[in-house]
Amino acid sequence: MINHENLKNRIQLYSQTTFGSSFEELLDTEKYVVLSKALMENVLPLWTESRNALAGKRRAFYLSSEYLMGRFLTNNLINMGAKEEVEKLLDEMGIEYDSIEESEEDPALGNGGLGRLAACFLDSAATLGYPLDGYGIRYDFGLFKQKIKDKEQVEEADNWTKFGDPWGIRKVKETVLVAFRGSEIRAVPYDYPVIGYGHKMINTLRLWKAESLEEFDFKAFNDQNYDLAVKAKNDAENIAKVLYPNDSYEEGKKLRLKQQYFFVSASLQDIVRRYKKENNSIEGFADKHAIQLNDTHPAVAIPELMRILTKLEGMEWNSAWKIVKNVFGYTNHTLMAEALEQWPVRYYEELIPQIYEIIQRINYMLLEELAGYGITHDQFHKYEIINNGNIRMAWLSIYGSKSVNGVARLHTDLLINQELRDWYRLYPWKFNNKTNGITQRRWLLQSNPELSSLVSELLGGDEWITDLAKLKELERFAWDEAILERFRGIKQLKKSQLAEYIKYTEGVDIDPGSIYDIQIKRLHEYKRQLLNALHIIHLYFRIKEDPELDIHPRTFIFGAKAAPGYIRAKGIIRLINDIKELVNNDPVVSNRIKVVFVQNYRVSYAEKLFPAADVSEQISTAGKEASGTGNMKFMLNGAPTLGTYDGANIEIVEEAGEENNYIFGLRVEDIKAIGDTYDPKEVYNNNPNLKRALDSLVDGTFKDDTGVYREIYNSLLYGADWHRPDNYYVLKDFEEYRLAQEKIDRDYRNSIEWARKCWLNLVNSGKFSSDRTIEEYSREIWSIEKI
Structure with a gap:
């Protein structure tokens, strides 16, 4: 327990000695520093005791x-069991905790x-x-x-x-x-x-x-x-x-x-x-x-x-x-x-x-x-x-x-x-x-308190916070439509919250009623953000051809950093943002699909993205992703995996059922069997949807003043001096990926069945706690x- 009066006194003392002003007059960033310093006095005795032990x-x-x-502040307060107390104390002082939390770098x-x-x-x-x-x-x-x-x-x-x-x-x-x-x-x-x-x-x-x-x-x-x-x-x-x-x-x-x-x-x-x-x-x-x-x-x-x-x-x-x-x-x-x-x-x-x-x-x-x-x-x-x-x-x-x-x-x-x-x-x-594994303390308890409360209510306690296998006991609610409706309501709330944040940070209006299709991870060719991008181009052309095309509205959200010296990866980021401009500024297309590239993807942004996701994009070339942990965070928050049979995706579908996820594409043994016989030009020439999407990189659809799109195009069809053509099988897997996306579109329309898929992912995520790994x-x- 935290003594309110002692903490309040320490806050005012640190405000004066650190910034020469009262706490109420400080900037939010300064309040964060002062509050954290004051809380460290509660941490230090146990820290010393732990070291001595x-x-x-x-x-x-x-x-x-x-x-x-x-960010340290909220995570530390939750683990200290003091978040509600501190929020109450700040409220008594007329201070908003959320503003202090958001100010932390x-x-x-x-x-x-x-x-x-x-x-x-x-x-x-x-x-x-x-x-x-x-x-x-x-x-x-x-x-x-x-x-x-x-x-x-x-x-x-x-x-x-x-x-x-x-x-x-x-x-x-x-x-x-x-x-x-x-x-x-x-x-x-x-x-x-x-x-x-x-x-x-x-x-x-x-x-x-x-x-x-x-x-x-x-x-x-x-x-x-x-x-x-x-x-x-x-x-x-x-x-x-x-x-x-x-x-x-x-x-x-x-x-x-x-x-x-x-x-x-x-x-x-x-x-x-x-x-x-x-x-x-x-x-x-x-x-x-x-x-x-x-x-x-x-x-x-x-x-x-x-x-x-x-x-x-x-x-x-x-x-x-x-x-x-x-x-x-x-x-x-x-x-x-x-x-x-x-x-x-x-x-x-x-x-x-x-x-x-x-x-x-x-x-x-x-x-x-x-x-x-x-x-x-x-x-x-x-x-x-x-x-x-x-x-x-x-x-x-x-x-x-x-x-x-x-x-x-x-x-x-x-x-x-x-x-x-x-x-x-x-x-x-x-x-x-x-x-x-991942820690459920940050990736569910902290980032999705509404879903955490529902889980604790249904389990009759919060043992899951330190024993995630307890979630399996909730599987019986997968056929309880009242519970699934509450679950859907929480997902919709998180989607609305993310829409507000994206409007504030990125300046893009997105529809909370659309499917949130999210790919957030380091930008590398083997993770195949390019496959996702080519599919969006394909959808753009389909909608332009048929403005009445029957698809559920979809918001594609990317978050990724490319290494400063990784020229092709930076070219893919540019392409995604070019697609964003093309799609979002087209009055015919933009009410059907939207594209968002979140800037400076980081943990605090991820805490808003994972709870709001409808679809988890895990589309690496089979055999290239060692494990992945983003896939586990999506699963924990009730999002089905759209992915290859790769890394931990395999174990995810074993736990939650392949019928509740969307697995597509070549497997490791398929790639091995293809060997050197694979010719991406044959795939390209025999798939008009793919050909049109890929040609857009070089036909003037996008301005290519640096030549990077031509280089990406050539690398896929003809290879580069350091790798063979379509080294990561983007073209080979395009058609199965497209069909999997169409199945998602159809399945999402049955709201209860979709909620059931999501619920079965959540309740079967217990294996993927980092507690088990440790x-x-x-x-x-x-x-x-x-x-």
Whole structure:
């Protein structure tokens, strides 16, 4: 419970000491800072108690380059059980909580599913009572803030701390030094509380800020060499400026490597330092620690821990290697070859030569082991960590870890049988599956309170908040029309709320009575936003031909960021916005279909989109999406999946029934069977609907002053120098996708049957809680127990 009078006094005190004014006179952004600071006084005692309870216990640590946390305030209040109290107190003061909530900037610490998964995992671990702390980088500007100007993506700095960072505590005394060739960088930790639901346990997300040892060269400045005076400071701080700096050129690639080593080295030094405070001997390190590598970005942790153990702690090599192999677990998040990181040897030699020497020795040890298994020299190239002038980080991760897991059953099967089959034959005991999950606290309880209330009412309690499998008990209401009507009413309310928000933020009027068809995810060709776009062009031409065409009104909503250097992906964003202008400005078409591209897609926007969705677009090329977690968030909020048989879609339709979802297109085995015989020109020439839609890219329908549409057109029909034609089978799957969309149009008109499909998705989503995933990691990989 929160003492109203104490909190009110703290609010006024922080208002004066921070901004020199009363709380009532502050800007909303300032009120957010003050309220959060005041609430931190309630957090700190339990945070300290939680830390003290970890003494001597086995713990797990999560190393991730991304944490897409979302706004802190409401999530923390819900988990503290204090949201209603704080809203009431503010109301007594004449202050609107919603205005303060909307003023909070989303922390710019992640990009897509990788970072959001990490955030869900931290929430689940704290809620369940597992000792799991996260480590990452405190980016100054994150990925970028996206604006759409003249239909193009424009990247702007996302200065998420410009109004303050009240939930982060700077721990200067726990600073560590990270050494690169010829320089050292100061890594300063900022700690963020990860509050478990019910306010029982608080874990920590520790993010490192990069700072220079030399703040200012006074002599250089005095000599009027002003740029040189701050060069060391700027060089150091660049490491933590942005997430995934553009690596189109060599300097960007080097900066990415420096980022990775910076946060990994700082984190491992910190973990070892804490261990030594409680233990006299480093020999038992593996008994007390499990460290999970969230993809290959932190893979340099393996040689870095070897450096710490052998160079700093004086351990013999084999003893240190035994510890390393028993500490690390590696999560693989992709089947995409370009995402299985490789670094040129010369970068390591230039920046961190001491680490390269250790990797060489690890590689030599691997080759000796291979020979011992009877593997011949001509087969070594399949396994070599250093190969053809590159360091293969996935190979390093597999060899240096005790566990290698995929993130959906199909994904893990493909790793074992295709991408990593040679490694699986070598170490079958390492491989396992951990299907991803999402936290219901943020993605239902927080983002859809109306549906949450209905769920709690029907279940007679709120146990589902920490046990999502309870939703299965609601399956009996799938044939209760009164309940389905209430469910439909909630969906309609969320659609109306989203329509208001889109009008306010994007300036587009949309019909809440239309089908909300939503595709929100990172922009990449394999995710096939282009397939969705071509279908909309097809509908546009059909309506132009027949203005009386019998279709239910449809609103297509996209949200996506493209990497700054990914030219084709940015071209697809431009195309979607061109289609938006074409469709929305046509008086004949715009009352039948509408297109929206939401700018700067992020967690707080997603919290409005998922509850309002009627259709969840999950249309990646089969075998390319490792899991997906957006599909789970849509499902949890009662939206059927329109998708390929890929990633977690497979497990979703197993739980909710294929009859309640819309699966289309090639499957993995179909793609394999097609092989090199596939000719997209044949598909194109034999499908007039597809041909007309694709031709619009080059026939003047859209202005192509940059040539990007012609390039997309050519890539689909003729290929590019780095891939074959229609590499992601957009054209091949177009017809089945079109037919699936027509079936959705027909089914949606039967409102009760549609509501039943949605309800059966909601009540069968229990498997996809990150609580379940964390239980599996804790039991089967980390061997940690609840505190």
